[in-house]
Amino acid sequence: xxxxxxxxxxxxxxxxxxxxxxxxxxxxxxxxxxxxxxxxxxxxxxxxxxxxxxxxxxxxxxxxxxxxxxxxxxxxxxxxxxxxxxxxxxxxxxxxxxxxxxxxxxxxxxxxxxxxxxxxxxxxxxxxxxxxxxxxxxxxxxxxxxxxxxxxxxxxxxxxxxxxxxxxxxxxxxxxxxxxxxxxxxxxxxxxxxxxxxxxxxxxxxxxxxxxxxxxxxxxxxxxxxxxxxxxxxxxxxxxxxxxxxxxxxxxxxxxxxxxxxxxxxxxxxxxxxxxxxxxxxxxxxxxxxxxxxxxxxxxxxxxxxxxxxxxxxxxxxxxxxxxxxxxxxxxxxxxxxxxxxxxxxxxxxxxxxxxxxxxxxxxxxxxxxxxxxxxxxxxxxxxxxxxxxxxxxxxxxxxxxxxxxxxxxxxxxxxxxxxxxxxxxxxxxxxxxxxxxxxxxxxxxxxxxxxxxxxxxxxxxxxxxxxxxxxxxxxxxxxxxxxxxxxxxxxxxxxxxxxxxxxxxxxxxxxxxxxxxxxxxxxxxxxxxxxxxxxxxxxxxxxxxxxxxxxxxxxxxxxxxxxxxxxxxxxxxxxxxxxxxxxxxxxxxxxxxxxxxxxxxxxxxxxxxxxxxxxxxxxxxxxxxxxxxxxxxxxxxxxxxxxxxxx
Numbered sequence: 001x002x003x004x005x006x007x008x009x010x011x012x013x014x015x016x017x018x019x020x021x022x023x024x025x026x027x028x029x030x031x032x033x034x035x036x037x038x039x040x041x042x043x044x045x046x047x048x049x050x051x052x053x054x055x056x057x058x059x060x061x062x063x064x065x066x067x068x069x070x071x072x073x074x075x076x077x078x079x080x081x082x083x084x085x086x087x088x089x090x091x092x093x094x095x096x097x098x099x100x101x102x103x104x105x106x107x108x109x110x111x112x113x114x115x116x117x118x119x120x121x122x123x124x125x126x127x128x129x130x131x132x133x134x135x136x137x138x139x140x141x142x143x144x145x146x147x148x149x150x151x152x153x154x155x156x157x158x159x160x161x162x163x164x165x166x167x168x169x170x171x172x173x174x175x176x177x178x179x180x181x182x183x184x185x186x187x188x189x190x191x192x193x194x195x196x197x198x199x200x201x202x203x204x205x206x207x208x209x210x211x212x213x214x215x216x217x218x219x220x221x222x223x224x225x226x227x228x229x230x231x232x233x234x235x236x237x238x239x240x241x242x243x244x245x246x247x248x249x250x251x252x253x254x255x256x257x258x259x260x261x262x263x264x265x266x267x268x269x270x271x272x273x274x275x276x277x278x279x280x281x282x283x284x285x286x287x288x289x290x291x292x293x294x295x296x297x298x299x300x301x302x303x304x305x306x307x308x309x310x311x312x313x314x315x316x317x318x319x320x321x322x323x324x325x326x327x328x329x330x331x332x333x334x335x336x337x338x339x340x341x342x343x344x345x346x347x348x349x350x351x352x353x354x355x356x357x358x359x360x361x362x363x364x365x366x367x368x369x370x371x372x373x374x375x376x377x378x379x380x381x382x383x384x385x386x387x388x389x390x391x392x393x394x395x396x397x398x399x400x401x402x403x404x405x406x407x408x409x410x411x412x413x414x415x416x417x418x419x420x421x422x423x424x425x426x427x428x429x430x431x432x433x434x435x436x437x438x439x440x441x442x443x444x445x446x447x448x449x450x451x452x453x454x455x456x457x458x459x460x461x462x463x464x465x466x467x468x469x470x471x472x473x474x475x476x477x478x479x480x481x482x483x484x485x486x487x488x489x490x491x492x493x494x495x496x497x498x499x500x501x502x503x504x505x506x507x508x509x510x511x512x513x514x515x516x517x518x519x520x521x522x523x524x525x526x527x528x529x530x531x532x533x534x535x536x537x538x539x540x541x542x543x544x545x546x547x548x549x550x551x552x553x554x555x556x557x558x559x560x561x562x563x564x565x566x567x568x569x570x571x572x573x574x575x576x577x578x579x580x581x582x583x584x585x586x587x588x589x590x591x592x593x594x595x596x597x598x599x600x601x602x603x604x605x606x607x608x609x610x611x612x613x614x615x616x617x618x619x620x621x622x623x624x625x626x627x628x629x630x631x632x633x634x635x636x637x638x639x640x641x642x643x644x645x646x647x648x
Contacts, residue, residue, distance in 0.1 A: 043082055045093035049074045053101045057108065064105045066125040072105055076132040083139040098147050106133060106151055110162040123166055127197045130155050131204050138210035142217040144225070149232040155201060157239040163198045171196035173203040182207060186248045187240070195243070202240055211252035218256035221263060227275045230260055231284040231291075238291020241298055249298040257292045258305065264288060265312050272319055276328030283331050285320065289313045297353060306353035314364055321373050329378065333387040336365075340394045362398035365391065371405050375412040380419040389427050396434045403442050406435075410446040421458075425465040432469045432478065440478075444485050451489050459499050463489075467506040471513075479510055483526070486510075491539065497623055500542060508549045520571050523550050527576070531584045534593060541624055544590070544636045551576050551643070577644030587640055594633045601626065 053071040056063040065071045075097050082088040089095070109115060109126050137152040154160060171189045173182045186206035187199045205211065218233065237244070237253055244253070264285070267275075275284070289309070296306040313335075320332035343358040365371065371392065378384045392409070395401045413424035428443070435443065447462060454462060463486075470482040489495065490503040511523050527550050530543035554573040580586050601620065605613055615627040624632075640646060 041090075043085075043087040043091045043094070045078055045082070045091050045097070046071075046074050047093055050093060050097055050101055053105065057101060057104045062108060064109050066109060066122065066129050068125070068128070072101075072129055073132060075101065076129065076136060080132065080136050080139060083136060088140075098145070102133075103147060103151065106130075106154065110154055110160050113161070115161055116165055123162075123197075126162060127166075127200070130197070130201055134201050134205045134210075135208055138205055138208040138213070141210055141213050144229045144233065146229065146232050149236065152205075153232070153236040153239055156198065156205075156236045158195055158198055158243065159239075163195050166197050167193045167195050169196035170194055171199040171203075173200050185245055186211060187243045188245055190243070198240065199243060202243060206248065211248060215252045215255055218259055221259050225263070227264075227267075227271075227284050227288070230263065231287040234260060234291040234295075235287055238287075238294045241291075241294035244295075244298060246298055249295055253295050254299055254305070257295050257309075260288060260292055261305075261309055261312055264316060269319070273323050273325065276320055276323050276325040276331075285316055286331055286335050289316070289335070293352070300353065307355040310353055310356045314361075318368055318370065318373075321370065326378060326381070326384075330384065330387070333374075333384070333391075336361075336370075337387055337390045340390060344394070344397075358394075358398060362395050362400045365395055366400040366402075371395070371401075372408050375408055379412055379423055380417060382423060385423040385427055389430055392427070392431055393434050396431065396436075396439075401439070403439065406439055406442055407446065410443070410450070414450065421461060425461065425468075429465060429468045440481060444481060447485060448488065451492065452494065456496065456499060459495075460502060463499070463502050463506055467510065470510045479514055479516065480522075483507055483510060487529075490542065501545075504542060504546050504549065508546070508553065511550060512553045520554075523553060524576065524580070526550055527580055528584065531580065531586060531589065534589050537593065537596065540593060540597075541629065541632050544632055547580075547586075548636060548639055551580075556643070573643050574645045577640055578646065581640065581644060581646060587637065587646065590633060590637055590640075594630075594637075597629060597633070 049071040053065065053075060056065060056071070066073075079088060079094050079097060079102075082091055082094055088098075106129075109129070115123070115126070133151060133155055137148045137155075140148050157163070170176065171194060174180045174185055174188055176189065176191060176194070182203050184206060185203065187202035189196060189199045214233070214237075221230075234256065241249070289312075292309055293306070293313070296309050300306055317332040317335055320328045323329065339352065339356070339361055340358070342352060343356065343361060374388050374391070379388075392401070395405070409424065409428065413421045432440070432443075447466060451459060451462060466482055466485060466489075470479040486503045486507045490500045490507075495503070507526075511519070511526065514522060516522060527547050530547045530550075533539045533543040551573055554571055554576045557572040557574050577586070601613070604620075613626065615630075616625055618626045620626060620629065
């Protein structure tokens with residue numbers, strides 16, 4: 001039978017379409033090279049079978065010959081023989097098989113969607129080829145051959161499509177209803193999901209001495225081992241850790257884990273920087289920690305090893321965050337965020353040891369000052385800030401975020417590039433609802449302090465951030481704080497008129513879009529605050545503008561006879577103005593203020609304090625011209641009379 005990808009034909013391959021296995025005579029003729037001189041120095045390899053395999057795998061409608069004595073098995077058996085003799089490295093054809101034909105074949109037959117439609121007979125042929133692959137990997141386990149270690153990790157991964165599709169297959173080595181057929185059991189099936197092919201592959205690897213060779217090899221680890229090599233060595237067993245017996249892990253794998261943990265812990269800053277700078281390998285640390293953790297959790301009583309591993313992993317991530325490598329930092333952030341997501345979820349299973357809790361992780365972030373480290377750079381990268389946001393939200397909810405941490409966040413954008421300012425403002429807007437009342441008040445203090453020294457553009461951006469904080473506020477708590485802040489900022493003597501107008505416009509917009517059930521009372525309260533300013537003869541023109549803008553938010557009365565107030569919900573504009581005029585004498589107050597203003601100006605001219613009064617250029621308060629003072633007061637009186645339906 002042949003494994004084929006079906007692109008157009010819906011039918012399974014029939015026996016008549018199977019490629020005939022190479023005959024012995026053909027095989028002998030194709031072994032080695034046609035060049036007799038090369039054949040004398042290079043071990044023999046079935047070149048014709050290798051070439052045919054490569055051609056079939058490379059087709060658009062690819063074919064992987066998995067039947068017995070077909071090209072894949074033929075190449076595998078010869079490669080195994082060469083590896084056992086230590087001659088595989090002398091054969092260029094064998095190395096070519098490892099790189100191309102072998103890797104491509106197993107990636108297709110173990111992970112492609114097409115395998116879901118293959119017959120059970122073909123699935124078993126794939127399993128038999130996997131056993132040959134396991135034997136090949138066991139023979140090379142001490143050679144740190146990355147290609148074969150990656151294939152071993154693939155074959156022992158319970159999540160690949162092949163094992164997932166055959167999850168109900170019973171194990172032949174450890175059947176549930178019979179005695180085991182092997183002397184030593186390295187893996188046992190789960191009655192709920194047996195994955196017999198996977199269990200048999202693991203036991204086959206152990207029977208070949210793979211586990212003992214791996215242990216001996218890793219215990220002799222030296223400076224020739226790179227981080228990538230260690231990751232490739234431990235990953236296959238981390239993948240299948242949940243299926244391994246505790247005895248197997250204790251005897252063969254935990255000694256290796258202890259050596260690996262010691263190696264990672266002893267990495268110098270130079271080594272760490274060198275490894276993290278390689279973009280193709282920046283996740284190797286995560287692979288190492290994840291695999292070791294999976295194995296440690298199978299032996300929780302191993303002299304505190306799970307706890308030590310968690311401590312080493314946190315220390316490693318902290319050091320990665322302090323390197324100059326962006327990829328290294330992103331991978332460390334990913335792992336910390338994964339911890340947060342898992343530990344704060346309703347169910348976090350057995351992914352981490354019981355030692356690591358959300359409280360302990362939050363305390364570690366606080367004690368190691370992780371947040372200031374994260375705020376040093378890369379804030380112009382949106383994806384970086386997005387991951388930073390999750391960490392900040394976590395420490396807020398765990399109640400370990402201090403006011404100095406909040407100062408650090410705000411200081412991170414001060415005087416920086418526009419992209420950094422935007423990202424930090426977005427961060428604060430997203431986190432606003434998680435802040436405590438004390439933290440929110442402190443943030444507003446930071447806003448006011450920055451307002452004094454900010455440029456005009458900086459003030460505009462600050463106003464936009466402040467306005468965003470009040471969005472979607474149904475309780476009115478956030479909006480109330482924001483409105484007071486805008487009011488205070490607009491009252492600042494150094495605030496330019498155009499920036500003041502923006503602050504007041506933001507205040508009106510918040511009131512207009514308020515979802516509070518007491519929004520009408522809230523609007524009336526701010527109008528009355530403006531009336532108090534008029535009474536004190538302070539901030540007159542901004543107060544008049546604000547009263548006009550806020551009252552304009554109230555709907556105009558409909559044409560015709562109005563309904564009684566009790567029969568409807570909203571307050572009309574005319575009613576609001578009439579009520580303020582009746583309670584506070586608004587019209588009389590504005591008219592009196594206008595008269596007082598004119599008397600003041602006449603006195604200045606009479607006393608020759610002002611030589612020549614140009615109504616367009618003379619600014620009695622240093623902000624607004626004389627013409628503006630007159631026109632705004634008169635316009636306001638006309639507005640109240642017209643929209644309030646009043647008589648002067």
